[in-house]
Structures are given as structure tokens and as C-alpha cells.
Amino acid sequence: MTDLQTQEDIYVIVDAFYKKLFADARISYIFTEVIPVHEKLEEHLQILVRFWSQALLGTGGYFNNLTQIHMEVDTLSALTKEHFDIWLNHFEAAINENFEGFNCERMKNMAHNLSTIMQIKIKQKRG
Numbered sequence: 001m002t003d004l005q006t007q008e009d010i011y012v013i014v015d016a017f018y019k020k021l022f023a024d025a026r027i028s029y030i031f032t033e034v035i036p037v038h039e040k041l042e043e044h045l046q047i048l049v050r051f052w053s054q055a056l057l058g059t060g061g062y063f064n065n066l067t068q069i070h071m072e073v074d075t076l077s078a079l080t081k082e083h084f085d086i087w088l089n090h091f092e093a094a095i096n097e098n099f100e101g102f103n104c105e106r107m108k109n110m111a112h113n114l115s116t117i118m119q120i121k122i123k124q125k126r127g
């Protein structure tokens with residue numbers, strides 16, 4: 001297996017990842033009922049590619065406030081530690097099943113760190 005190197009590689013990962021999320025009833029409702037991401041999936045996957053391409057390949061093009069977006073999801077339907085653990089498990093599996101190497105490790109570490117930051121911010125907001 002090779003390391004991820006291009007936006008096409010990132011697409012392979014996020015596509016595989018969302019297939020896992022949609023197949024897991026413990027979390028899929030957030031992407032189908034709370035925010036109907038499944039109705040505009042290709043558009044959503046392209047946003048994810050832009051985000052990860054900026055973070056890993058330094059390409060730019062992502063301008064949204066990621067933590068804020070997730071705080072808004074949490075106000076619609078509570079995001080628990082279990083949700084974050086499930087999310088991270090599927091994310092890591094989608095990477096490990098397709099690529100291996102330095103960028104893969106960076107991607108997993110960043111997701112882990114962002115998950116921690118999001119959970120802290122959500123706790124702070126709830127008070």
C-alpha cells in the first residue's frame with residue numbers, strides 16, 4: 001500500500017468513510033435526519049476533500065469554521081463521546097484499508113485532535 005498523496009486519494013478515503021457512517025445506525029441518523037447530507041453527498045464529499053487537502057497538502061480553498069459547524073449540529077441533536085469514538089473508528093478504518101504512510105498518520109492525528117477540540121468546545125457551550 002502507498003501513502004495518500006493527491007486530492008483523488010483523499011476522495012477515496014472520504015467516500016469509503018461516509019459509506020461506513022451511513023451503514024452504522026448508531027450515527028447514520030445524524031447524516032440523514034438531523035442534517036440531510038445524503039441528499040447532497042457529492043457536494044459534501046467535495047467540501048471534505050477541500051478541507052483535508054488544505055490541511056494535509058497545503059492547497060487552500062477551505063474557509064468555513066469547522067468547530068462552529070459542529071457546535072450547531074450539537075444544538076440540533078446531541079453529539080456524545082460515543083459518537084466521536086464511532087466517527088474516529090470509521091475514519092481510521094477508511095484510511096487504513098486504502099493507504100499507509102506519513103500523511104495517513106497526520107490525517108489520523110488531526111482528526112483525533114479536532115475531535116478532542118470539538119468535544120471541549122461543545123462541553124463549554126453547554127455550560
Ligand code: HEM
Nearest residue numbers: 030031035047048051064069073079083084087111114115
Ligand atoms: C460525532 C462526530 C461527528 C459528527 C456526528 C459529525 C457530523 C457532521 C455533519 C452532520 C456535518 C454537515 C454539517 C452541515 O452541512 O451543516 C459535518 C461536516 C463536516 N465534518 Fe463532521 N462530524 C463529526 C466529527 C467530525 C470530526 C472529528 C471532524 C474532523 C476533521 C469532522 C470534519 C467535518 C468536515 C470537514 C465537515 C464539512 C464542514 C463544511 O461544510 O465546511 N467532523 N459533520
